Amino acid sequence: MSEIIATYHFNKVINHPEAFAEKLAVGLTVGSWTDLTTLDQSHLQGFKGRVVKTEILADITEVTIGYPVKNVTPDFSSILTTVFGKLSLDGEVKLVELDLGDYATYFPGPAFGVQGVRALLKVEERPLVMSIFKGIIGRDVTFFRQQLKEQALGGVDIIKDDEILYDVPELPFEERIQAAAEVLEEVQQETGKRVLYAANLSGPVFQLPEKAKRAKELGATALLFNVHAYGLDVLKGLRELNLGLPIMAHPSFSGAISGSPNYGLSYGLLLSKLTQLAGADFILFPAPYGSVPISESEARRIVTESSEAFPVPSAGIHPGLVKRLIDDYGRDIVINAGGGVHGHPRGAAAGGQAFIEAIAAYDGEEPGIAYKEAIKLWGTS
Amino acid sequence: MSEIIATYHFNKVINHPEAFAEKLAVGLTVGSWTDLTTLDQSHLQGFKGRVVKTEILADITEVTIGYPVKNVTPDFSSILTTVFGKLSLDGEVKLVELDLGDYATYFPGPAFGVQGVRALLKVEERPLVMSIFKGIIGRDVTFFRQQLKEQALGGVDIIKDDEILYDVPELPFEERIQAAAEVLEEVQQETGKRVLYAANLSGPVFQLPEKAKRAKELGATALLFNVHAYGLDVLKGLRELNLGLPIMAHPSFSGAISGSPNYGLSYGLLLSKLTQLAGADFILFPAPYGSVPISESEARRIVTESSEAFPVPSAGIHPGLVKRLIDDYGRDIVINAGGGVHGHPRGAAAGGQAFIEAIAAYDGEEPGIAYKEAIKLWGTS
Known part of the structure; x- marks a missing residue:
């Protein structure tokens, strides 16, 4: 039985x-x-x-x-x-x-998973790098385009929406997707590099399937989703539409269910195992570096449970942590940074470049200039 | 602003x-x-x-x-x-x-609320009484019909599904609704009393709207919903369909979000305020009597926040607690019992009757026999 x-x-x-x-x-x-x-x-x-x-x-x-x-x-x-x-x-x-x-x-599990996402990006075995918009709340599509392009020019693989940016009049969902498709096409023409943009899918729950289909039609390349504020079954339902878009699960609100040591579900179970079963291709989680109150053992379990999806250690990540991230979690990860990209002395493009150089340095190449500048600013721990 | x-x-x-x-x-x-x-x-x-x-x-x-x-x-x-x-x-x-x-x-709030539900039931101002199936898991429709009829004959106002009974092959959702419509029609012919049956709406999230509409067509009179396992927006989406069915919000899983004193959302906020805003007509919550670790002040806040919907104190309720329930929470409540109905010495019909008699006794009538039997068994605290 x-x-x-x-x-x-x-x-x-x-x-x-x-x-x-x-x-x-x-x-x-x-x-x-x-x-x-x-x-x-x-x-x-x-x-x-x-x-x-x-x-x-x-x-x-x-x-x-x-x-x-x-x-x-x-x-x-x-x-x-x-x-x-x-x-x-x-x-x-x-x-x-x-x-x-x-x-x-x-339960469906990821549609793309590690191998599918690597194939989309044509990045075979290095860790991926993701950048997050900064200060986007209240801004318009001109600001969005500028910041997207600057981030993309640094060589990052994925750029994700801020999870607190919804389908608002200043910067509607469809407008973001259309603008991103254009900007990232330009970048690909200029640099040869394909960059994914994960648009935050939000709004009334029973409208999400239509919005997700429309996003795909408009040229979306990935979706961000606040799964723990919506419910795991909503992610599962979206995954089962087989949209042809990788889905990124944000950990927002999960602390309400997993934060307590004595109540709720463990982080490893909720954030990683169940979210992957529901269909996430990327599992964002707070890295146990810096001030985030998640333990190293919990983080390790999150990564272990995410056997098909990409684990995405987040919060307080800068290029000086890349060695530690790879040593701790391996190469099938997405290194995700906001301040660690935008805060670079020469701006977000250099910030993204510094991460790519940090990975190259890990693999024995001569440390690049942007990486050295980042280390000078943030150190290596 | x-x-x-x-x-x-x-x-x-x-x-x-x-x-x-x-x-x-x-x-x-x-x-x-x-x-x-x-x-x-x-x-x-x-x-x-x-x-x-x-x-x-x-x-x-x-x-x-x-x-x-x-x-x-x-x-x-x-x-x-x-x-x-x-x-x-x-x-x-x-x-x-x-x-x-x-x-x-x-946010929609309840479609029916206290006055709308009272109008459906033609019960003007006494507390309502609800009974829950017992031992229904694994049973078939014959068992379901028998237990439903027995409960209904005692004079209760509402009978709800067990929240752990889903749309399973032994007792499918549609079959339950059709059987209940027949049985409760019979009861109304025999006793003149209209009884609502709250069927547990479950299954894949994007199929819920169609299932709910079909339920209404088949003669459903109310829906039970595990809102905290699905997500508040799912309840809101169902409510916004304007199905013409009162919705009962079950507190299952809410302890994962509200149980801890230091994490998550307070019970009053999650179970009552937000759930009512989402559209629940009934707010079930664990009563602070007996062994449930919810405090009296939290319970009072749940009842206070539920200003339009019916608060439904649950768990360990028997007829001897009716006076305390009315004194604590007033008359616009649903008194909800499982063991306190089925465990009556003369069975579930007498068990339901004992609750109705307990309310009558509170209002000054001579205590009825079924009520006296219940008090003998369970006492008054």
Whole structure:
């Protein structure tokens, strides 16, 4: 019998963990057991939760329960409601792992993934570099074009919208996509380099499929999506449209679900495993460098779980961190920077170039000028 | 200038709260300020966040920031990403209040609300009573019909699906709705009483509008929805279809977002205020009686924020708690019970009747037999 296996951390030592877990496994599925007739028990056996394991880990009780897949449908809402619907309301309990087993085949996963995105960009094996707009809120399409072009000229692979830029009158979604298609075509003519632009898909949820299709028609090359503010099933639905556009999952709002050590879902599970299953090609996450309160082990799990999609360590990234990023997470990553591009002494084009030079330097080439300038400003840690 | 006002609790004493808040207000909107030219500052003033207030409350720093509505679109995803997207990733910070001001008019709110639901049921001013299926997982339509009829015969106003029952082969969504329409028509013929059945709307997110319309065609009288596992914008989108069906918002999964005292959104904000704005007619929440770790003050806020929708205190409710429920939350509530209906010594019909009698007793009538039996079993606290 196929099962979905959920592992929970209860932030206390539970004295009789097996009995506690059995009560949960029954309560969260068939609801009662000892009251049932033998005939009913026999029939309902296939729908009853099963205690897989319990363990006391210092001050935490780890409980692992298997849920028959017959109880759910292949939607995150269904699975999360079954394994963590009522239980999330029961005090200090964190869902740390969810193993869908065979049932994972019902979830699409990335359309492009690492290899597909590399093929689009014609970049075979170096880490990719992504740049983010800066100070775009309240600006118009002229500002957008200028900043896009400057960033693209530095040699970065991808430029992404600010996740707080929506479909606003100053700079509408369609206008951004059309402007970007033109600017990036110009850049390709000038430099030979293809650059992707990830436009932030936003707006009323049931209009998103049409907006995404329209984006593709207008020449969009990727989509950014605030998946955790919308819901994982919305990403899954968009992915299942097979738009031919890679999708970048932004971690915005995920701290509301994963930030606490004792509640919600672990970052590795939410940001990476489930988001990849839903169809993200890029998984942005806060890098554990600088001030972001994500631990190195959590970050490592995010990268490990992102086995098909590109993990994108973000926040406070500058060229001096490139060596550490590659050493920590390998070459199948996207190095993502905002201030670390725009803050370069010679502007955003030199800022992007500095990242490309940093990767080349990692691979043994002579350090370039832009890279040296960046290191002088920001150091190497 | 219209603003959305967000209030945060940082779980620490911040030494220079005004400066800290100003940095946030700028960083979460226009991104930089002192680097800008006077001309740019003048232009961007209308897009910049504004510190409304800061205050130290014992060990907590309360920060209130106003965000220009020009920065967002009328979607929860947009607003939550702006006010709590990046910030949710920044450690121990909780979004405790969100005041949309005039912008709230862009959000639909309940289609029926308290008065609309009362009109549907022809129940003028007493608290409503709702019963939940028990042990329905894995059962077929014969079992469903029997249990539905038994519950309905007790005189309850609404019967809701178990939130963990999806559109499964044993008991598909459409089959449940058709069976319920027949059974509840029979009951109305026999007793004169109209009973609503809230069917759990589930499945792939972009199929939900069609499923909801089909449900209405098949005679559905209400929908149950796991809004927090799907996302608030999905509820808003369903509400905006104007289906002519009241929608019941289940609190499943909300503990992942609201359970922690130091992270996420407060229960009152998420479960009640935002869910009502999104269009829920009923707001289910765990009552602070018994073992549920929700405080009395949080529960009171949930009820207060639910000014148009019916608050539905749930979990561990039995007839002996009716007096306390009415005293605590007033008469515009739905009293919701599972075990407190099905566990009655004479079965679910008597169980429902006991609740109706409990309300009558509160209003000065002689206590009925079913109510007395329930009190004997469960007591009055």
